[in-house]
Amino acid sequence: MPVFCGAGRIAALRMAIGQGMERLLDVRALETEQLGPLDLYLQAGELVQITGASGSGKSLLLRALADLDPSRGTVRLMARDRERIPPTDWRRQVAYVPAETAWWAETVREHFPAGWEPDQAGSWLERFSLPDEALDWEVERLSSGERQRLGLLRAFLNRPRILLLDEPTANLDLENTRRIERAVRSYLAASEAGALWVSHDTLQRGRLGGRVLEIRDRRLVA
């Protein structure tokens, strides 16, 4: 049976009118084996930072929200229950970007979602300070900075409403770090999206601003 990969449509969820406008993402009593129960919300355009000791479960929180790990509790995106949204749609809307992005094909463009728009990709390339040819670069030859920027760009093309960023600038030099920070900020502003940013770089914490939540003993504390 042939499988058409990535053939799903890239559709922006309509904002439910009247309710949930103030809460883009609303998480109640989220619980996994290692985390929770914990509550969390994100507003449109908001960036919330997640910190915590290593092993405290920062990545696990993001993975649970992206529905990559099983979890209990209610998770709502624009007032719609996660269970009512098919998993592929959910993960396009709630985009998890790991510290090391995965690549499986030969060139960069083969990793883009079906139906991606060249104009959109072009404008993001520019904002990430990458040339247009970057789409045809071989993945094997990417530097870690290019890899991380293109990994983020690839996720942006799905037009997610929530970005779950798991130390996206770990192991990057300051210049690349700043590029990614600026790009995420402009994405949030342009798409009215929200982001959870896991980081333990204190300087970055100051630059990014916004609420900072810490995971301690399975819970989130301000």
Add this chain to the structure above:
Amino acid sequence: MSVISLSALDLALAALLVLALAGLTLWARLAVGRSLLIASVRTVLQLLLVGLVLQTLFDHAQLGWVALMAGVMLLIAGYEVMARQERRFAGIWGYGIGTATMFVSAFAVTVLALTTMVGPTPWWEPQYAIPLLGMLLGNTMTGIALGLDRLTQAVWRERRVIEGRLALGDSWLCATSTMRREAARSGLMPTINAMAAAGVVSLPGMMTGQILAGVAPVEAVKYQILIMFLIAAGTGFGALGAVWLASVRLFDQRSRLRLDRLHPGRR
């Protein structure tokens, strides 16, 4: 056209060859002499035992006994499939996937062959049913074990890529398509190779046996062709089914990759 019966002396002469080999390995300190001897003794005992069982079965040809024998063969083959997995499924699935797909493919093909192609009376005549089923089970077992092992290993190795693709909104089918294809192919390869080499590189065992028993070569060849096709079908459908079931089991209803459903690797 009768078989030359082998005497105990004939077998003892062949055993002397093995003893000589064991002596040589002992002298060369290969440290396999012991296992060679144990394996030889096992061959003698196991085959004598199965010979007795088959003789009894042929003498008391009843559907119930044939079914019991077939069931025992299936359960042992299912265990073999499970034992050959480096990362097998936890719980009943570890045993169930291989056994269920072998039951469907090997049993179905055997029954089909007995009722429509070979056509002994009654159709479950043990002289035909048991060897036919044995050959099918033996081959589907290998194909299913290879396919399952390749799938779980590949998914384990590529888990970052699979989850990366899921995170970008790919379906689980899409995220595992190369691995599923590779696994199905590796399950089928031994059979395809055996068919391609049949008669040119190797004289298949069953054909050789029939010729030794005095059957005309052309008759033996016809049986061998039939068996080869049955094996190809049984192994192919079995391996495809097992790979499909296993990949379904690797994901849950929210398309999450559930490697926790596999036992940790051995070795």
